[in-house]
Amino acid sequence: MALSGEVRTGAPGRGVHFEPDGRRTIGYRLARLVFTSVVGVWFRPRVTGREHVPGQGPVILAPVHRSFADFGFNAFVTRRKLFFMAKDELWRSRFLGWLLLTLGAFPVHRESADREALRHAEEVLRRGQVLVLFPEGTRQVGSGVTELLEGAAFLSARTSAPIVPVGIGNSDLAMPKGRRIPKPLRIRVVVGAPLEPPERSEGGRVSRSRVHATTEELRGRIQRVYDEARAG
Numbered sequence: 001m002a003l004s005g006e007v008r009t010g011a012p013g014r015g016v017h018f019e020p021d022g023r024r025t026i027g028y029r030l031a032r033l034v035f036t037s038v039v040g041v042w043f044r045p046r047v048t049g050r051e052h053v054p055g056q057g058p059v060i061l062a063p064v065h066r067s068f069a070d071f072g073f074n075a076f077v078t079r080r081k082l083f084f085m086a087k088d089e090l091w092r093s094r095f096l097g098w099l100l101l102t103l104g105a106f107p108v109h110r111e112s113a114d115r116e117a118l119r120h121a122e123e124v125l126r127r128g129q130v131l132v133l134f135p136e137g138t139r140q141v142g143s144g145v146t147e148l149l150e151g152a153a154f155l156s157a158r159t160s161a162p163i164v165p166v167g168i169g170n171s172d173l174a175m176p177k178g179r180r181i182p183k184p185l186r187i188r189v190v191v192g193a194p195l196e197p198p199e200r201s202e203g204g205r206v207s208r209s210r211v212h213a214t215t216e217e218l219r220g221r222i223q224r225v226y227d228e229a230r231a232g
Contacts, residue, residue: 018106020124024081031102032075039072042184043174046232049191049225053078058125058161059194062152062218064145064226065134067171069182073189074132077166083124084132085117118151125159135218139177143230145223153198153214157206162194163218167225169232188232192225 039045053059061074061082074082085108091097108117124131133155135148156163167190175182195218198210 018101018120020083020104020120020127020129022081022127022129025102027102028081028104031099035072035103036075039069039075042182043069043073043187045073045076045187045189047076047189047191050077052191052193053080053130053164054162054194055080056128058128058159059130060125060152060156060161060163061130061132061166062135062163062222063132063166064168064222064229065136065139066141066168067139067175067182068177069171069175070134070139070168071132073168073171073187074166076189077191078130080130082130082132083121085121118155121151121155122158125155125161131155131161135215135222141172141177143226145219145226148215148219148222150211150215152218153211156195156197156214157200157211160197162196163214164194165192165218165221165225166190167192167222167227167229169226169229188229190225190229190232192221195221 053061061077063070063074071084071086074084081104083104083106086100086105088107088109090100091107106117106120108114121131121133133152135152136145137149140146152163155161169188169190170185171187173183174185174187195214198206198214200206
């Protein structure tokens with residue numbers, strides 16, 4: 001994965017070449033080691049339910065989203081390489097953009113439906129990799145998981161990837177919206193059992209109603225692991 005040499009136009013992140021390479025390169029291993037070491041010392045994350053993440057094949061990790069720091073805690077859920085969407089503004093810095101690509105990120109433009117990011121996400125799963133996708137879309141507040149976007153269920157239907165709910169407790173206290181330096185609070189992460197892809201009809205299609213039903217089931221499962229993570 002590399003930054004394209006093309007001149008960028010329009011929104012930040014355009015002109016970035018993304019290739020969902022599942023190899024754990026030396027650069028990736030080093031970046032991950034440094035990152036997890038810093039996060040591990042600062043937050044001392046405690047994870048339960050790692051066994052629910054499949055050891056191979058496509059899978060969608062669907063975490064609750066209460067803090068900018070939530071991205072980092074997914075690295076403690078599995079040793080598999082992770083791919084995830086990150087807001088396009090982060091690609092304003094060439095170095096940060098390179099680092100994000102090395103760690104498996106690709107840009108998403110949040111002002112509108114980003115079909116390019118959706119194609120990247122689908123390609124990650126079709127190559128049998130792990131995609132981190134926040135079904136709430138953006139950071140939320142409060143203890144309740146309300147309406148979810150249907151992207152996770154849609155991608156699951158198209159790629160047959162199971163969806164694994166992830167609850168993250170205390171991240172909203174450690175780094176609430178607007179705070180630049182996080183507090184060194186202990187984080188608890190709870191991984192739930194995988195939710196199977198929506199069922200297909202005899203014609204091999206997945207109806208909109210099934211995608212919606214899967215999204216509602218996912219909402220309930222994320223709420224349960226979030227409640228457990230907060231209680232811990």
